[in-house]
Amino acid sequence: MSSERGRSRSDRPLSVVVAGGGTAGHIEPALAVADAVTRLDPDARVTALGTTRGLETDLVPERGYPLELIPPVPLPRKPGLELAKTPARLLHAVSATRSVLSSVGADVVIGFGGYVSLPAYVAAQTHLRGRRRLPIVIHEANASAGIANKVGARVADRVMAAVAGSGLDAEVVGIPVRGVIAELDRDALRAKARHYFGLDEEAPTLLVFGGSQGARRLNDAVAGAAGALGAAGIGVLHAYGPKNSIDPRSPEGAPPYRGVGYLKRMDLAYAAADLVICRSGAMTVAEVSATGLPAVYVPLPHGNGEQRLNALPVVEAGGGLLVDDADLTVDWVSREVPALLGDPDRLAAMSAAATGTGHRDAAATVARAALDLAAEFRAGAHRGRLRGAFRSPGSDARR
Structure with missing residues (x-):
């Protein structure tokens, strides 16, 4: 990181964080988009966010991307002790995620649902850099959206989904698949x-x-x-x-x-x-x-x-x-x-x-949206989107 510190921020490669740990259904789309990001912008840096519980500890290094681990935040669907522990776990995971976003100089976060995504959305929305919040892109792969993406969609700049009727107000783009499969x-x-x-x-x-x-x-x-x-x-x-x-x-x-x-x-x-x-x-x-x-x-x-x-x-x-x-x-x-x-x-x-x-171009569509938002953020044109679940008192709700 020392060589990076000597360069102005505008000269540094765009930094993209993908959050999609847990199951292959979350990880594979994230990696397909990571591959598309590097095809569209070979200089961009992609960092994967994950936990020790998921398959990402094997799959991400195999694909050649750095993996940063944060504490998992399970989202229980029923009342009980585990649900009562969720706020404290979330705060701990958000703090760890903010540290990752700072260390890699993140310009955009792309979330795919699961244990990793909710802390990533909260951290991006509350991570201030020059009084601006990091842009967020969400992709929902399943026919019925999970809790993390339902919450994150309230503050995301772009929301995309595999199919219509997922429960999100989303642009339908299909599921990102690996280039070797898409081609x-x-x-x-x-x-x-x-x-x-x-x-x-x-x-x-x-x-x-x-x-x-x-x-x-x-x-x-x-x-x-x-x-x-x-x-x-x-x-x-x-x-x-x-x-x-x-x-x-x-x-x-x-x-x-x-x-x-x-x-x-x-x-x-x-x-x-x-x-x-x-x-x-x-x-x-x-x-x-x-x-x-x-x-x-x-x-x-x-x-x-x-x-x-x-x-x-x-x-x-x-x-x-x-x-x-x-x-x-x-x-x-x-x-x-x-x-x-x-x-x-x-x-x-x-x-x-x-x-x-089939949607052979889904990975490129998501990657292009993220890179555009990252470039806007880097240029100072992106002011962030603050509404819904993470709005603070008296905040501006404009995009």
């Missing part, structure tokens, strides 16, 4: 991808994945149908989760059924496939639709029905099928998957519909 040419990579995984280069290919916790139903149904799939001449690439196992029994002479614990090259997995069976987390739906792959979405049966809502826009457009968890059986897979993969016209129509719902 994927499946046709050009198909032969390479199938060779990489040891798949039959000509056979119609099914891709199956469900994460580590959500894979069991998918594993049982698809591996149990290996005989029927093989008899129909279908190859399978099946990511069954690092804590699980499968025992598919394919007939002699059938295309390969490749089982792997984890897919390190999702771009090649998408390129190898003609059809996907997967869960419908927001990030999964975004990536699959961005690549134009037809999909069978099987929402997790627990929670608030969010996964079903994530898949509905694609399904209603004709880009996928929605199958209840209880209905995904060996018999269903044995009957429906060969029929679908044996109908090229239907697959092509589904692929076109999925492509039409």
